[in-house]
Amino acid sequence: MKKWKNLLAGLVVLALLLAGCSSVGQTADGSHAAGNEQTADGSYAAGNEQATGVSQATDGEQAAGSGQAADGSQPEVGGQPIGEAEGSGRLNVHYLDVGQGNAALLESEGHYMLIDGGNRKASSFVVSYLKRQNVESLDYILISHFDEDHLAGAIGALYQFPAGKVITADYETDSSIYKSYQDAMEKQGYEETHPSQGDVFSLGSASVRVISPISYGHEDENEDSVGVIVENGDNRFFFGGDMGKTGEKQVMESGADIAADVFLLNHHGSYLSSRFLEQISPSYAVISCGDGNSYGHPRQDTIKLLEDDGIPVFRTDKQGTIILHSDGKTISWEQEPCNDYTPGTRTASGDKEEPYVEENNSDAEHCDYVLNTHTKKIHLPSCSSLKGMKEDNKAYYKGSKDELIDNGYEACGNCKP
Ligand SMILES: [Zn+2]
Ligand SMILES: [Zn+2]
Structure with a gap:
């Protein structure tokens, strides 16, 4: 299955390479331009701009908008544009380089979703990144759980962008960042939506299916993470927040279909059981963690599972922001996987938020x-x-x-x- 998919992806890329030179108005970064210029109401500005030749001239802006990391470095751009799909629309997924934390921007047909917002330091980066993507409003802000490295950056987005729904885990906590979040919710007049497994939200041509948590109220709040699988045509993308051992177990016991093409590792590459990986059976893995983070993410045993299975890996700590495009059939990436299976080194001695020893595999x-x-x-x-x-x-x-x-x-x- 994996090999077949890779072969198909290769053929598509080859076909596009061959077609790229002759197709009218589509440059090598045409897919980019379409993504960037697409407005929140779903209309496409790209066509007009391309006709006047304006968007081709804005390479600088495009590069800034699409892949710049929090530290200002540019990622490699090795991907190819994909053609307009028949039947299902496009979904673009941006795994933002927010250092130690998670944040992803999803866009389909002018509809936007932010899944987590990264830590405090990443907050202004997340807001400016969304602005560069011409986000005017978000259909959904999903906050998987209320740990600072997921919640903090989302608070800026709550203030900056009108949101259709704010989807969160169903618990409260007494941290100062949670208080700031509550203030933002109150000022903006939002009510939380607490999803249950099986709930589905639509996002353009894609749908967002809730897979976790099975129950709330775990001792470890990471286990209360709202996890979703985003489906666009045949392509599936897994986002599990900081789900750990208990969450994994409950999801597996629930019998939910968790197969996905792209697996954003839970908890920054922390605990992962081989059984869970087997059930997801991803063609690609993405790890969102900070370069040289003190938690030792990704964990040695976890990254080894990926290496042993030969799963190509993308890492925000090594590659900055990672962007992919789905047309419902194939997934194309804006960079090659780094396939860096080096585990993190734990240097923190006893951290309250994410204690290492509790996650031993x-x-x-x-x-x-x-x-x-x-x-x-x-x-x-x-x-x-x-x-x-x-x-x-x-x-x-x-x-x-x-x-x-x-x-x-x-x-x-x-x-x-
Ligand atoms: Zn957490
Ligand atoms: Zn986290």
Whole structure:
């Protein structure tokens, strides 16, 4: 299936290369121009501008609008435009380089959706990026959960762009960034929409299907992440926020169809089970994380799963903003995958928002210790107190006890690990 898709994509690119020179008004960056010039009401300005030759002359603006990273560097542009599809329309997906965090802009037929907004530092970048894309309003702002690296940048968008619906996880928190968010919601007069699995929102020719969470109220708010699969014709794109082990498990148990062509890794390339990856069975993976982030994202065992499966990988920390175009049949990218399977290096000692040890990817049979992530106790796998422990609080850990103690864990007094 993957090979077939790649071959087809190759043929399409080849056909476009051959056709590119002779087609009237379409330059190598024609697809770009169409994307950029498309207005929020769905009308196309590109045709007129191309006829007058104006848009071809605005390469500078185009480059600035389409791929500039937060640090101002330009990404490589290796993609090719795709032709107008018959039947289904186009969907453009921008995985924004917001450093350590997530933010994606989706556009289909003049309809826009922002999925997460990145961290505080990325906020003005996200707003200016959307403006350069000629976004005037957003059909949806989806905030997967209220951690700062997803929420902060979305607050600017709440103030700057009228939004049709603000879709969020159904919980409240007491962080200062959440208070700012509440202020923004109140000032703009928005009500939150809390989706359930199976809900579908339409976005131009695409549809957005909710896959998670199965339930709210997890101890770890990451597990409450609203996850969606965006479908455009035959192409599917997975966005799972910071879903972790519990979320994965619940989604798999729900029996939802989570197959997708492009998998934005959950939680910046943190926990991933091979079973979950198998069910998604992606042709491409995208990792959104900060260069040299202190959390050690992407994790070694996670990135190894991708490498072992030979899944091409794009990374915002290595490549800046990543852009793709779907015509409902094929997906074309504006750059080549970096296929950099180097894991991150964890340098933070104990971080409250995203503690590393709680995400250890080990399982019951192969772990050295069983952790209670709630009480921060380290247990031997044979400890009798494990029987009463809530599944949600349980984490299987392979590695050194010292590292756990560095992260605020204590040995259980019963089993004395
Ligand atoms: Zn999170
Ligand atoms: Zn996050």
